[in-house]
Amino acid sequence: MSAEASVRARLVAAGVDLVLREGQSAVSLREIARRAGVSHGAPRRYFPTHVDLLSAIAREGFADLAARVEQTMRAAGPDPRARLTALGRMYLDFAAAHRGMFELMFRHDLLDSGRLQLRETSLPLFAVLADLVAQVRRPTDAPAPVLAGALWANLHGIAQLWAWGSLPLATGATDDDALLHAALDAHLGPAPD
Amino acid sequence: MSAEASVRARLVAAGVDLVLREGQSAVSLREIARRAGVSHGAPRRYFPTHVDLLSAIAREGFADLAARVEQTMRAAGPDPRARLTALGRMYLDFAAAHRGMFELMFRHDLLDSGRLQLRETSLPLFAVLADLVAQVRRPTDAPAPVLAGALWANLHGIAQLWAWGSLPLATGATDDDALLHAALDAHLGPAPD
DNA sequence: AGCAGCGGTAGACAATGTCTACTCGCTGCT
DNA sequence: AGCAGCGAGTAGACATTGTCTACCGCTGCT
Numbered sequence: 067m068s069a070e071a072s073v074r075a076r077l078v079a080a081g082v083d084l085v086l087r088e089g090q091s092a093v094s095l096r097e098i099a100r101r102a103g104v105s106h107g108a109p110r111r112y113f114p115t116h117v118d119l120l121s122a123i124a125r126e127g128f129a130d131l132a133a134r135v136e137q138t139m140r141a142a143g144p145d146p147r148a149r150l151t152a153l154g155r156m157y158l159d160f161a162a163a164h165r166g167m168f169e170l171m172f173r174h175d176l177l178d179s180g181r182l183q184l185r186e187t188s189l190p191l192f193a194v195l196a197d198l199v200a201q202v203r204r205p206t207d208a209p210a211p212v213l214a215g216a217l218w219a220n221l222h223g224i225a226q227l228w229a230w231g232s233l234p235l236a237t238g239a240t241d242d243d244a245l246l247h248a249a250l251d252a253h254l255g256p257a258p259d
Numbered sequence: 260m261s262a263e264a265s266v267r268a269r270l271v272a273a274g275v276d277l278v279l280r281e282g283q284s285a286v287s288l289r290e291i292a293r294r295a296g297v298s299h300g301a302p303r304r305y306f307p308t309h310v311d312l313l314s315a316i317a318r319e320g321f322a323d324l325a326a327r328v329e330q331t332m333r334a335a336g337p338d339p340r341a342r343l344t345a346l347g348r349m350y351l352d353f354a355a356a357h358r359g360m361f362e363l364m365f366r367h368d369l370l371d372s373g374r375l376q377l378r379e380t381s382l383p384l385f386a387v388l389a390d391l392v393a394q395v396r397r398p399t400d401a402p403a404p405v406l407a408g409a410l411w412a413n414l415h416g417i418a419q420l421w422a423w424g425s426l427p428l429a430t431g432a433t434d435d436d437a438l439l440h441a442a443l444d445a446h447l448g449p450a451p452d
Numbered sequence: 453a454g455c456a457g458c459g460g461t462a463g464a465c466a467a468t469g470t471c472t473a474c475t476c477g478c479t480g481c482t
Numbered sequence: 483a484g485c486a487g488c489g490a491g492t493a494g495a496c497a498t499t500g501t502c503t504a505c506c507g508c509t510g511c512t
Contacts (some may be wrong), residue, residue, distance in 0.1 A: 104461090189428065224416070244401065
C-alpha cells in the first residue's frame with residue numbers, strides 16, 4: 067500500500083479501495099492505474115486483461131470474507147446452531163456493508179470463474195458452513211451438502227434481493243433480521259430457546 | 260417488430276433479442292440502434308439515457324415472467340403446495356434459460372429501481388407467491404410476507420449461485436432439482452408426496 | 453564494455469454513452 | 483396558400499474505456 071509497495075500490490079489495493087468506495091462500475095483499468103500512480107498501460111504487465119485484475123480484486127474480497135468467517139467462529143460459542151446464526155448475520159452484514167465488492171465477487175460474467183478458482187475461494191468457506199450444518203442436521207433433512215447449499219443460497223438471495231429493494235418493500239420489514247431467522251428456522255428447524 | 264412498427268418498439272424488441280441471445284454485456288445503445296435500423300442517436304429521443312432503455316428491456320423480462328407465472332398457475336392443479344412447486348421449478352428454469360435477461364432484471368446498478376417501478380413489475384408476482392404461501396403456512400411459521408420473502412430469496416439464490424458455478428461444485432449435484440426441493444421442504448414443511 | 457530483457461511509458465485504435473447542430477417533413481395557424 | 487414551428491431522426495464531435503504496439507531506461511550478466 068505504501069509508495070514502495072510493488073506495483074502489482076498497489077494496483078490490487080487501489081482496485082479494492084475503489085470497489086469498496088465507489089462500487090463495481092467504477093473499477094476501470096485506467097482509473098486503478100491512475101490511483102496507483104502508474105501509466106494506463108502498466109497493469110497489463112501483471113494482468114493481461116481487465117478480467118484478470120477484477121478477479122484479483124474479487125479474490126481479496128473472498129480473503130476478507132474468509133477472515134471474517136474465522137473471526138466469527140472464534141467469537142461465537144460452541145453451540146453449532148448459534149455459530150450458524152452468527153455466520154448468517156455476518157454474511158448479510160458483509161453484503162450490505164461492502165455492496166460493490168459483494169456484487170463483484172459473484173459477477174460470473176466479469177470474473178470468468180476459471181480465473182477466480184472457486185476451489186480456493188468460496189469452497190473453503192462453504193466447507194465451514196457444511197460442517198456446521200452437518201452437526202445440526204436432522205435425519206429427515208436433505209443430505210448435508212444439499213442442505214448447506216440451500217441455506218447458503220437462501221442467505222445469498224436475501225442479501226441480493228434486499229439490496230435490490232423489492233424484498234424490504236414486499237415484506238414490509240425495515241431490516242433483514244426477520245428474513246435471516248426465517249431462513250435459519252426453515253432449514254435448521256426452529257431455534258432451540 | 261415488423262419494419263413499420265414504431266421505432267420505440269423496435270428498439271426495445273432489438274434489446275430484448277440481444278440480451279437473450281448474447282447476454283447483458285452485449286446490450287449497448289449503439290448495437291441496439293444498429294439492429295433496429297436507426298442511427299446511434301435515435302434511441303435518445305425515447306430513452307434519455309442508456310439506463311432508461313435497459314429498464315424498458317428488463318420490464319419486458321418481467322412481463323415475460325408474469326406471463327409464465329400465469330401460465331404455470333393455469334396448468335398446475337388446485338393444490339397450493341403443488342402450485343408452489345411448479346412456480347419454483349418455473350423460476351429456476353426461467354433463470355437458467357434466459358440467463359442474460361435474468362441478470363439484467365436484477366442488476367440494480369443498471370436499472371435504478373426507481374425507473375423500473377418495482378410496484379408494477381415484481382411486486383405483483385410476489386403477491387401470487389405470498390398468496391399461495393399463506394394457504395400452506397403453518398401456525399408456527401413466520402408471518403406470510405416474511406415466509407414468502409424468504410422462500411423467494413431461496414429460489415433466487417439457488418438460481419444465481421447455480422449459474423455462478425459454485426453450488427453445483429459444492430453440492431455435487433448435476434441439476435438444481437435437489438436444491439429446489441430442499442428449499443420448498445424447508446420453508447413449507449415436508450412434501451405431502 | 454556491451455548487450456538482453458524486464459518494467460514501465462506513451463501513443464494509437466475501435467467502441468461506447470452522451471451532447472449538439474442540423475435536416476426533413478408535417479401540422480396548424482393566419 | 484404559405485409559412486412558422488416543431489417532432490423525429492441523422493450525423494458528427496467529445497471524453498472515456500480496454501487493448502495493442504512501439505519505445506525507453508535500467509539492471510544484471512557474460
